[in-house]
Amino acid sequence: MAELNLKHKELDAWIKEIAGMCKPESVYICDGSQHEYDRFMWEMVESGAAVPLNPEKRPGCYLFRSHPSDVARVENRTFIASKTKEEAGPTNNWIDPDELKTTMKNLYNGCMKGRIMYVIPFSMGPIGSPISKIGVEITDSPYVVVNMRIMTRIGTKVIDELGENGEFVKCLHSVGKPLAPGEKDVSWPCAPSIDQKYISQFPEERMIWSYGSGYGGNALLGKKCFALRIAAVQARDEGWLAEHMLILKLTGPDGNFKYVCGAFPSACGKTNLAMMEPTIPGWKVETVGDDISWMKFGKDGRLYAINPEAGFFGVAPGTSMQSNPNAMKTIQKNTIFTNVGLTDDGDVWWEGIGTPAPDHLIDWEGNDWTPDCGRNAAHPNARFTAPAYQCPVIAPEWEDPAGVPVSAILVGGRRKTTIPLVNGSLNWNHGIFLGSIMGSEITTAAITDNVGQVRRDPFAMLPFMGYHAGDYLQHWLNIGKKSDMSKLPRIYYVNWFRKNAEGKFIWPGYGENSRVLKWIVERISGTGSAVTTPIGNMPGIGDIDISGLDISESDMAELLKVDKEAWLLEIESIKENYKTYGDKLPKELAEELAKLEIALK
Numbered sequence: 001m002a003e004l005n006l007k008h009k010e011l012d013a014w015i016k017e018i019a020g021m022c023k024p025e026s027v028y029i030c031d032g033s034q035h036e037y038d039r040f041m042w043e044m045v046e047s048g049a050a051v052p053l054n055p056e057k058r059p060g061c062y063l064f065r066s067h068p069s070d071v072a073r074v075e076n077r078t079f080i081a082s083k084t085k086e087e088a089g090p091t092n093n094w095i096d097p098d099e100l101k102t103t104m105k106n107l108y109n110g111c112m113k114g115r116i117m118y119v120i121p122f123s124m125g126p127i128g129s130p131i132s133k134i135g136v137e138i139t140d141s142p143y144v145v146v147n148m149r150i151m152t153r154i155g156t157k158v159i160d161e162l163g164e165n166g167e168f169v170k171c172l173h174s175v176g177k178p179l180a181p182g183e184k185d186v187s188w189p190c191a192p193s194i195d196q197k198y199i200s201q202f203p204e205e206r207m208i209w210s211y212g213s214g215y216g217g218n219a220l221l222g223k224k225c226f227a228l229r230i231a232a233v234q235a236r237d238e239g240w241l242a243e244h245m246l247i248l249k250l251t252g253p254d255g256n257f258k259y260v261c262g263a264f265p266s267a268c269g270k271t272n273l274a275m276m277e278p279t280i281p282g283w284k285v286e287t288v289g290d291d292i293s294w295m296k297f298g299k300d301g302r303l304y305a306i307n308p309e310a311g312f313f314g315v316a317p318g319t320s321m322q323s324n325p326n327a328m329k330t331i332q333k334n335t336i337f338t339n340v341g342l343t344d345d346g347d348v349w350w351e352g353i354g355t356p357a358p359d360h361l362i363d364w365e366g367n368d369w370t371p372d373c374g375r376n377a378a379h380p381n382a383r384f385t386a387p388a389y390q391c392p393v394i395a396p397e398w399e400d401p402a403g404v405p406v407s408a409i410l411v412g413g414r415r416k417t418t419i420p421l422v423n424g425s426l427n428w429n430h431g432i433f434l435g436s437i438m439g440s441e442i443t444t445a446a447i448t449d450n451v452g453q454v455r456r457d458p459f460a461m462l463p464f465m466g467y468h469a470g471d472y473l474q475h476w477l478n479i480g481k482k483s484d485m486s487k488l489p490r491i492y493y494v495n496w497f498r499k500n501a502e503g504k505f506i507w508p509g510y511g512e513n514s515r516v517l518k519w520i521v522e523r524i525s526g527t528g529s530a531v532t533t534p535i536g537n538m539p540g541i542g543d544i545d546i547s548g549l550d551i552s553e554s555d556m557a558e559l560l561k562v563d564k565e566a567w568l569l570e571i572e573s574i575k576e577n578y579k580t581y582g583d584k585l586p587k588e589l590a591e592e593l594a595k596l597e598i599a600l601k
C-alpha cells in the first residue's frame, strides 16, 4: 500500500480505506492495456478458471463456467438503500442504509484475504464526452476485470481524465470468498449462500456495494448498477434520462437516416433488433447500442443519446445466424463466453445456435454431455462478452462524444393479444402513458399461478429504477414540460408477438420488423399516413409496406385492430397496476387512462 499515492486524493483515500477493510494480499491498479488483459487471462487459464478456445475457430476467445448457484442477476438480493423507504418506492427492496452498511461491513471485513484487490477506473461513455460519467470499481475478481475491459473503457486514461478532483461513482465488489493461508482457490469463487449476496445501491451517495456474486449484472458494476440504477437518480437530479434502451440508426434508400431508441423487457429480441438486417430492399440498420441509452439535451433542444457501454453482454442461447447474424459475427473473436457448451474441437455450442448438436461436448457445469442426456448444454442465461467495435454493423458514430439525436422511442413487450403491431403516441404525455403500461405476459413455469397475466414493466426499468417508480414516471413527464415538445422523440408502442387462434405468431418478426420501422420513419418525416384511433395513431391497412411478404390482409387487419373489448379489460388491469404507485401516480397518467376509457366507450 505504501506505493499507492494517486494525485486524486479522494480516490487514493478510498482505495486505502477499502484495502484496510477487505485486507487483500495486494492492491493492483489496472492500466487497461492489452498486455494486462492477456496476462490476467493466462493467469486464469493456469488456475483452471478459464479455458482458451481453439484459436483457429475462435481466436482470442475464452470460456468460463460459473458456480451453478451464481448464474444470473438476483433481483431479490438487490437493494436500493435510499435514506427513506418512501424514496425507494414500492417496486424496490429497501434497507436502511446505515443498517445495510453495518451488515455489509461485517461481510467485507477480511473478505479479500489471500486475493488481489484490483482497482478498475472506468468511463461509462466515450472518455471526455459531456454525457459520460466515471466510476471506479474495486473487485477481487480477475474475471470482472477482463469483462469490464470489454464492457467499458478502463485504465490509466480514465485516471488522467479524473485529474485531481473529478467526480466518480464508488463501486465496491467482492466475490465473498476469502482464502485461508495455503487454501487452493476454486474456479468460480462466490459466497456459499444466497442470503449472503447483496447488490446494494446507495443513491444519495452515488455508491454501489456488491458482495457474494461474480456473475454479470451483479458484478460488472458499470452496467445495471451504475448505468441504470445510480445513473437514473443522477439523471433525475440533473435533468436527463438514463434508460434501458437500445439505440439504432435507420437509413432509407434515399440516404436519409434517423436514430431510434427502444425499451423492451427481457426475451423480446432487443439485441436482435439493435443489429437487425432489414428485409426491405435499400434499408439499413446500424447499431449504436444494444442495452442502455443515456440521453441529454443538446443546445438545439433535442435529446442526444450515447451508449455508455463499449461491449455487448448478450444471451447466447437462441443466438444464431438466423436470429442475429451480426451478433454471431461479432463473437467470432476476442470474446468471453460464460456457461456455454464446449465442443471437442474447442469451439462453443448452445441450444438454438442453429447448427446440429455435436455427438459429445462438455456442458456448462463441466460434465460430459450428449444430445440424449436430457440436460441443456448451455445455461439458459449463458452469456457472451464481446467488444462493440467488432460488430459488422456498428454505426461509425457510435462513439461520438456528442451522442446522436433521437427521433423516436419504441416501447414494447411480448403480448399475444390486445396490443397491436404498432401504435403511435398522440403527444408526449400519451407516449409516457404507453411507456408506463408496457410489459409482457408471464410465461415462466416458475410463476405458474400468474401465467398469462401481464407483468407491467414501465420502460423496461422495473428492476433498474434507483428510486420511486411514480417519481420516475413523473421525471419523464417533467422532461416534456421543460422542453420544446416538438423537438422531443415520438413514442411508439410495438408488439412483434401477436398470436392467432391456433397459437401461432401472426407477424414474422426479426428482419421483417424493418417494415414497422420504415412506417415510423415515414411518420416522423411527415410522409407516412396514419389513422387516429382511441388508442393512438395507427397505420391503416396498406400503410405498412408488406411487398414481398407472405402475409394475408386478414392477418394484417388482425395485427392493426383496436380490440375494444380487450382494451376495456386492459384498462381494468392498468388501473390495478396503477394502484402500486399510491399517491405518487402522476396525475397526467391518471388523466391519460381516463381519456382512453372515454374514447373506447
Ligand code: O2Y
Pocket (backbone or CB within 6 Å): 071, 072, 073, 215, 216, 217, 218, 266, 291, 313, 314, 381
Ligand atoms: O444475468 C445477468 O447478470 C445479465 S442481465 C442483462 C445483461 C445484458 C443486458 N441486459 C440484461 C438485463 O437483465 O436486462
Ligand code: MN
Pocket (backbone or CB within 6 Å): 244, 291
Ligand atoms: Mn438489459
